[in-house]
Amino acid sequence: MLTRRQQFTLFLIVTSFILLLYNTRGSEVIERAYSPWRSYPPSRLTGNFPLLQEKSQQIPILETTLSGNLAPVTGFTMFDRLYVKNGTIFVVSSIPAVFPDPKLILARPLDVGHGDSVDPTPKELQVVTPEQAKFMLDNRATVIGGMSFILYDTAQFMGHYYHWWGELILGAMRVYSSLALVPEIETPLPTPARFLLPNIMNHDWRDPAGVNGPLMRAAFPEASIERMDLWEDIIDLNSTFVFERAMIVSRPAAHRHPLASVWYKMISSTMNATVPPFFWEPLRKRLITNTIGYVPVLNNAGVVVSPPNSLAPVVTYVSRQNHGRSLLPSDHEKLVEALRGLEEEGICVVNVVAMETMTFTDQIETAARSTIMLGIHGNGLTHQLWMPSGPRSTVIEIYFPKAYAHDYEILARNMGHKHYAVWNDTTLTYPAGQWYHGVEWGNRTDFNGFSIPVHGPTVAAVIRERLTEPLP
Numbered sequence: 001m002l003t004r005r006q007q008f009t010l011f012l013i014v015t016s017f018i019l020l021l022y023n024t025r026g027s028e029v030i031e032r033a034y035s036p037w038r039s040y041p042p043s044r045l046t047g048n049f050p051l052l053q054e055k056s057q058q059i060p061i062l063e064t065t066l067s068g069n070l071a072p073v074t075g076f077t078m079f080d081r082l083y084v085k086n087g088t089i090f091v092v093s094s095i096p097a098v099f100p101d102p103k104l105i106l107a108r109p110l111d112v113g114h115g116d117s118v119d120p121t122p123k124e125l126q127v128v129t130p131e132q133a134k135f136m137l138d139n140r141a142t143v144i145g146g147m148s149f150i151l152y153d154t155a156q157f158m159g160h161y162y163h164w165w166g167e168l169i170l171g172a173m174r175v176y177s178s179l180a181l182v183p184e185i186e187t188p189l190p191t192p193a194r195f196l197l198p199n200i201m202n203h204d205w206r207d208p209a210g211v212n213g214p215l216m217r218a219a220f221p222e223a224s225i226e227r228m229d230l231w232e233d234i235i236d237l238n239s240t241f242v243f244e245r246a247m248i249v250s251r252p253a254a255h256r257h258p259l260a261s262v263w264y265k266m267i268s269s270t271m272n273a274t275v276p277p278f279f280w281e282p283l284r285k286r287l288i289t290n291t292i293g294y295v296p297v298l299n300n301a302g303v304v305v306s307p308p309n310s311l312a313p314v315v316t317y318v319s320r321q322n323h324g325r326s327l328l329p330s331d332h333e334k335l336v337e338a339l340r341g342l343e344e345e346g347i348c349v350v351n352v353v354a355m356e357t358m359t360f361t362d363q364i365e366t367a368a369r370s371t372i373m374l375g376i377h378g379n380g381l382t383h384q385l386w387m388p389s390g391p392r393s394t395v396i397e398i399y400f401p402k403a404y405a406h407d408y409e410i411l412a413r414n415m416g417h418k419h420y421a422v423w424n425d426t427t428l429t430y431p432a433g434q435w436y437h438g439v440e441w442g443n444r445t446d447f448n449g450f451s452i453p454v455h456g457p458t459v460a461a462v463i464r465e466r467l468t469e470p471l472p
């Protein structure tokens, strides 16, 4: 045991030590405040530290393969080691027969329907043997790493929300996700590194509503979007580049698939690809988080259970009454009345929205909270891409009676939403594996007109059934 005096001495020694330490630290802090930048150790100043790795990005010319050895999807062909030189894409293979006919991969970059053949020429794509490659390519190629999507189309259809998101991106992501089923391939798959638009010179891929661009940044913040100038730079450099993995997406090529004459949509061929059941969900969540800051959580009944909660499932009627193709004004009013009736009964919460008047964030948030989306055939229904899939999720599409097109129905199939077509007081819906045969535009003036009839109570009855039928 220490005596009291010894204890006191020990106390003094410890206290002085602490004070000394504190003072020293204090003066260091003050000194630093007057010289804020760090100083470098002399060894670093004399050593040789390169800015970048000196390692070459080049590899010898190796053979191209179909990614994952998966059956190619017409118009959405995915390759490992795809070469490009002087503006031409090269597939290098000692067994060229493994690859589809170039016509099923891409097309000449011409607008469709302007008379000239869109059949590809050797300027766009060549399938060559390694022997031929020795003469046509350099003996080494510069690697463009990661996953590249080459959207090899003209601007004809790109600058449109549905055609961009509902066809090019949805189709490409669907086919890309099929790689996740290949046992040797690591998951999650790498996020896309870049989207290349070799035939787009200006901003024509952007849609008039200004949705395509911002949503691409929200979904793929790390990806670059490069237009024709990348292709031109590679041409000017006069050397060979190789994409580590790339998908060539081509609308005219995709339309050559037999299923394209069933649904008349470019993503028809992708419907025959085997894909994981919730392939779209990670992308949907990224896009929504990066747009509104959170992802609404819905229960199986469709109620939003994350704050701000909803009292009942949310039904969103995308109104086009002030924007082209529209309902008979009196039918629009009666439809809203019928929806309000359901709301009063507590079956749902109803939003009647004109998307074109809403902020970007509000549009995405509204879709992400909805269980049912309804409206006239049109671009607004593309927002179903952000609606969560669930046992009650539904898209109700109103057409001029007897008209039918598969655009938003094929989206609904991809998303796992049940789709209904409405012809005034008649509804049509098809289970998995069945569909409406053909495409019917009827009289185009009526189809796109301002007097599309709809029987409000018929629509309300579909909603009531979907929201009250027993859950499976």
Ligand SMILES: *[C@@H]1O[C@H](CO)[C@@H](O)[C@H](O)[C@H]1NC(C)=O
Binding pocket: 086, 087, 123
């Ligand atoms: C590069 O492409 C241009 C335009 O298609 C063509 O005229 C030229 O002959 C090509 N050059 C080489 C070296 O293949």
Ligand SMILES: *[C@@H]1O[C@H](CO)[C@@H](O)[C@H](O)[C@H]1NC(C)=O
Binding pocket: 137, 138, 238
């Ligand atoms: C491009 O490179 C090839 C050899 O790969 C050469 O024959 C040709 O002259 C070069 N062209 C230009 C314009 O530099």
Ligand SMILES: *[C@@H]1O[C@H](CO)[C@@H](O)[C@H](O)[C@H]1NC(C)=O
Binding pocket: 071, 258, 259, 272, 273
């Ligand atoms: C659908 O895919 C299977 C398996 O890859 C293939 O055998 C079949 O030919 C494809 N059908 C069509 C119509 O492309």
Ligand SMILES: *[C@@H]1O[C@H](CO)[C@@H](O)[C@H](O)[C@H]1NC(C)=O
Binding pocket: 424, 425, 453, 454, 455
């Ligand atoms: C729409 O359906 C309602 C209810 O059956 C009917 O009264 C009305 O005449 C129909 N409208 C048209 C244009 O067919």
Ligand SMILES: *[C@@H]1O[C@H](CO)[C@@H](O)[C@H](O)[C@H]1NC(C)=O
Binding pocket: 443, 444, 445, 446
């Ligand atoms: C299409 O419908 C409009 C108005 O409903 C009508 O004036 C026109 O004659 C119709 N056209 C044809 C080809 O039937």
